[in-house]
Amino acid sequence: KVAIVGHQARTLVQNDHPNSQEILDRINKLNHNWAQLRRLVDRKRDDLSSTFGVQTFHIECNETISWIQDKIRIVQSTEDLGRDLGGVMTMQRRLSGLERDMAAIQSKLDQLELEASKLEKDHPDEAKDIHNKVNQINSVWYELKEILRRREESMGEAAELQKFLRDLDHFSAWLTRTQTLVASEDIPNTLSEAEQLLNQHQTIKEEIDRYGPDYAQMKEYGHCVIRDADTTDPQYIFLRERLNALDDGWNELDQMWHQKKNMLTEAMQYQMFVRDSNQAEILLNHQEAYLAREREQQPKSFDDVEILIKKHEDFFTTMSANEDKIQGVCSFAQRLCQENHYLGDRILSRASIINDRYGANRQLALEMNNKLQESLKYFQFIQDCDDLKEWLDMKTLQAEDDTYRDTANIHTKYLRHQAFQAEINSNKERLLSLKQNAEQLKSENYQQIDANLIDQRIDELDDSWIKLEEITREKGERLFDANRSKLFQQSITNLDEFMFNIEKHLYAGEPTSTDLTDGQISTTIPTTLEPLENNLTATNLLLLKQTTIEEELLKRQEQVDELRIQAEKLKQLEPEKSEEIDTKRLQVEEKFSKLLLPLEQKKLRLEQQKHLHQYIRDIEDEQIWLSEKRHLLQTYSDLIFNN
Structure with a gap:
């Protein structure tokens, strides 16, 4: 409401109301009264809260005193019990949990003393009552500890028996708790979880080993107690049964721990296999993707084939280098199966799939290499045909030169023509070699080879060669006949x-x-x-x-x-x-x-x-x-x- 009134007042002032000054005075007075009211309310709430804290403190003190007095009565009720096994066991049952309660009471006392110090500062008028209440609690607490001390002194030899029974209860509780922990079926989903669980399990083993001497000592003392006892006494019978159960539990814990360790070890081995298998499958995926792309590539020239072969050789080298990883996965799977791993069938099945995929990739890579080599032979043939055709065209132009009509130095020209003719004859082997390659290519039935194109290129070379030989022969005849x-x-x-x-x-x-007369040469x-x-x-x-x-x-x-x-x-x-x-x-x-x-x-x-x-x-x-x-x-x- 105050906010609504303030908003209305600001609206009137902004609209230049004739009583704006009066409105401002009234709203300022209202805000001042409202702030003063809130301060009074806050102060009252703090006073009530503080008073409530003091009352709560007194209530908690009274409850704590009652709690301690109950423990005093429990201890006092054990004074009439005998010092034999039956009496000690009865006392042990009555005092069961007293040590835990003593620790809880001590913690509560520490808390109350801290709270008392704070309340004494906040409420000086209540400080005396608070201090008296704390003293009352400490007095009762001291009384309980004194009764316990006197009770232990009066027990004599029974105190040792009581300690044995207390240790037996503690050890039995620990044994049950540890068996429950070991029996938990935690199956790791990752390698890090497997390593963590295995480390935790090893920590349990270390704890078991630390309890080993206590178990041996407790077992020895227990057998001494029941050795000469009355076999018909129910208390001794019960103790004997507890000791037998303790032996069974201890041995069972050892078996459970080793079984759990074997299970966790196999789980970690499986996660290691999963990790290595995932890495191997990533490699296989990359290989399959590369081979799929490579199959789609169609080389158009000799240079294209050389580039593809170089890439394929690099790929195959990498593939061979990664073969150890694939074989490592398969070998690891075989070893786990031989060791009767609980997931042996699943492991062997996945390893078999990985091995089959790698074998298929390797076979496909070899086939692709063969195809590339076939393409290389084909395009090498085409390039050799182009080179020879270019050479024939160049030599044909040279042979068609008609400078033989110039009679100057005709002998030199004739010698050059003979050398030219000898060069042509010496290159005849190139044409014959190409013909042999053509027949071989056609006989091998390569998929990417066009037999008609091969025949066409050979026919072109034959025609060009015949033309060159004819022009050369005619030029030689003209050159000689004319001069x-x-x-x-x-x-x-x-x-x-x-x-x-x-x-x-x-x-x-x-x-x-030396006589050179008449062209005669002396041979002296x-x-x-x-x-x-x-x-x-x-x-x-x-x-x-x-x-x-x-x-x-x-x-x-x-x-x-x-x-x-x-x-x-x-x-x-x-x-x-x-x-x-x-x-x-x-x-x-x-x-x-x-x-x-x-x-x-x-x-x-x-x-x-x-x-x-x-x-x-x-x-x-x-x-x-x-x-x-x-x-x-x-x-x-x-x-x-x-x-």
């Missing part, structure tokens, strides 16, 4: 120049007379070793040049043989010059044949010179070595004599 006489003369001139250079090499620097070669350059390096250079000349000589032999063919064709065109043509040809052949023996002799002489110079150098090296050793020996001798 046959001039070509014959240039061939002779070229060979004469070559043989003249050979003669200069043969007799350059030799200390003997000196036998003394007197080279122009009398050292090993110069001799090696001459031998190297000799080897080059011999290689060139073999090539020129083909020109000499070709000259005979040219002469026969030229005589058919110019029969009146047949004798002159044969004379020139025979002179060249005779002169060429006379170069062979001198070249062989010079090679032999150079090799002999090389051996001689090598021998001289070896002697010089030995002399240098002896000189160094002699100097070193002299130095050592001087040092010895000087010292």
Whole structure:
């Protein structure tokens, strides 16, 4: 209501009410009175609450005093009990739970003392009554403890029996509680839970081991008590039954613990298998996804196939590297089944599925590798066909060149044409090899191979090859027929120049007379070793040049043989010059044949010179070595004599 009135007042003031000042004064007075009222209410509530706290404290004190007095009466009721087993057991039943109650009473006293200190500060006028109440409680509490102390002193030997019975109750309670804990069927759902439960179970074992000495001592004392007792006494019979039950419970606890440990161990092993299986299945999923993508890829060129093969090799390498993980899962599953794991069938079934999936992936990977290799062969064939077709097209353009019409240096052009023709013939093997590859590809029935395309490419190459051979043959014929006489003369001139250079090499620097009159070559070669350059390096250079000349000589032999063919064709065109043509040809052949023996002799002489110079150098090296050793020996001798 106050809030509503305040809102109405603010509305009137905002609307410029003519009595705005009066409204403000009235609402301010109302708010002031309302605040004062709330303070009074709060103060009253605090006073009531404080008074209630004091009353509650007194009530709790009275209840605690009654609680302690009840315990005093219970203890006093045991004073008339005897010190035999029956009396002690009766007293034990009456005092059952007293130790627990004593601890609870002490805790309650501590709480009341703290509350009393607070109330004395808040209510000084009640401080005396509060203090007296606390003293009253402490007095009763002291009385209870004194009665217990005197009771224990008066028990004498019965106190030990009472302690035994108390320990027996405590141990029996612990045994029952521990059996219940061990008997709990906690099945872990994760590996971490399994490890945690196994650690907790091991902690229980440690606790059991700690109770072992107490159990042995208690068992020994109990048997001493009942050994000479009256077998008809119900109390002793009951104690004997409790001790027997204690033995059974202790042994049962040990069996239960080992059974639970085996169960938890198998549960942890299963969770380990699940973890490893999940990891293996992730690997298998990745493998299957990659193989599925790979099957959808269709290479369009040789480069595409090479890239796919490289990726597949990397994939297969990784797959083989992960094989140990798959085999590890299967081996672990086999071991668990051999150990009669309680989930052996489930484990073996899952491991079998994993192994089958891996085997299928590996088989599919091998099949994909075979397909890629087949594609590689196919596209390699296509690329080789393209390369040969490009080469044939280039050589066809070269063969169609008509520069043979220029008669300048016709012999050089003819030699080049022969080399060109020899190059073509030497590459014929490429076409034959491609044909063999084509037949092999078609015979192997690869799925991705187009047999019609293979035949088409081979037919194109055959046509291009036939065309190139025809153009080359026609060009050679035109080149020779158009300039046959001039070509014959240039061939002779070229060979004469070559043989003249050979003669200069043969007799350059030799200390003997060489008669070159009328083209006759003297074959007299000196036998003394007197080279122009009398050292090993110069001799090696001459031998190297000799080897080059011999290689060139073999090539020129083909020109000499070709000259005979040219002469026969030229005589058919110019029969009146047949004798002159044969004379020139025979002179060249005779002169060429006379170069062979001198070249062989010079090679032999150079090799002999090389051996001689090598021998001289070896002697010089030995002399240098002896000189160094002699100097070193002299130095050592001087040092010895000087010292």
